[in-house]
Amino acid sequence: MSQTHSLFLKEMGITEWSSRDGSAEQTTPMQTLGTTQQSAQIEVQAAEHEPQGNWWFFGAQPEGDAQILFQNLIRILGLSPQEWSWKTATENLAQLTAPDNGMPVVALAFGASVAQKITGERDPLPQLRETVFALNTGNDQEIPVIASFDLTQVIAKPRDKALLWQDLLLAKSVLQNS
Numbered sequence: 001m002s003q004t005h006s007l008f009l010k011e012m013g014i015t016e017w018s019s020r021d022g023s024a025e026q027t028t029p030m031q032t033l034g035t036t037q038q039s040a041q042i043e044v045q046a047a048e049h050e051p052q053g054n055w056w057f058f059g060a061q062p063e064g065d066a067q068i069l070f071q072n073l074i075r076i077l078g079l080s081p082q083e084w085s086w087k088t089a090t091e092n093l094a095q096l097t098a099p100d101n102g103m104p105v106v107a108l109a110f111g112a113s114v115a116q117k118i119t120g121e122r123d124p125l126p127q128l129r130e131t132v133f134a135l136n137t138g139n140d141q142e143i144p145v146i147a148s149f150d151l152t153q154v155i156a157k158p159r160d161k162a163l164l165w166q167d168l169l170l171a172k173s174v175l176q177n178s
Contacts, residue, residue: 051083051103052083052175053104053105053106054099055077055084055085055105055171056085056087056108056143057070057084057086057087058088058109058110058115058118058145059111059114059150060088066151066152070151073164073168077172087107089109089117089118093118093135093137094136098137098141098143104178106171106175107135107144107146108146108167108168108171109147110150111125111150112124112128112150114150116128118135119135119145121133128147129148130167132145132146132174133145144175144178146170148164148167149164149167
């Protein structure tokens with residue numbers, strides 16, 4: 001496994017990686033020490049990046065370990081506080097408007113019930129994941145929505161972290177292609 005992959009997995013809290021062939025790789029302290037300089041470089045690059053768009057996160061604001069996981073995700077994505085915001089599924093969705101900065105918006109729904117509420121879909125989360133839905137606002141805007149796991153579920157089932165990461169990469173791709 002490359003050091004870059006080890007760094008990203010470590011940032012997500014994944015210390016053991018199982019490949020499809022069944023072999024497991026453990027992140028060792030030596031691998032972690034070797035990535036300290038790389039980690040500093042990535043953090044500096046994230047601080048100097050150009051904004052790519054706005055992220056709307058739907059769901060209950062995380063607490064405890066889920067909040068730490070969320071903060072790590074924000075850091076890994078390199079998002080500044082101006083580039084993301086929390087929304088609730090109980091907000092009047094028709095009144096949501098994209099920021100005036102002209103940047104595209106992508107929404108990430110944490111949890112099946114939140115994703116179902118904002119998209120109008122009724123399928124369970126496994127069928128909602130890996131699909132780009134549209135959040136229709138009252139301003140003739142369609143905001144792309146990606147459904148993912150609730151962060152507390154990811155804490156309870158660490159194997160879902162890799163799937164959460166896939167959902168984040170899909171959202172990032174959608175944002176970059178907007």
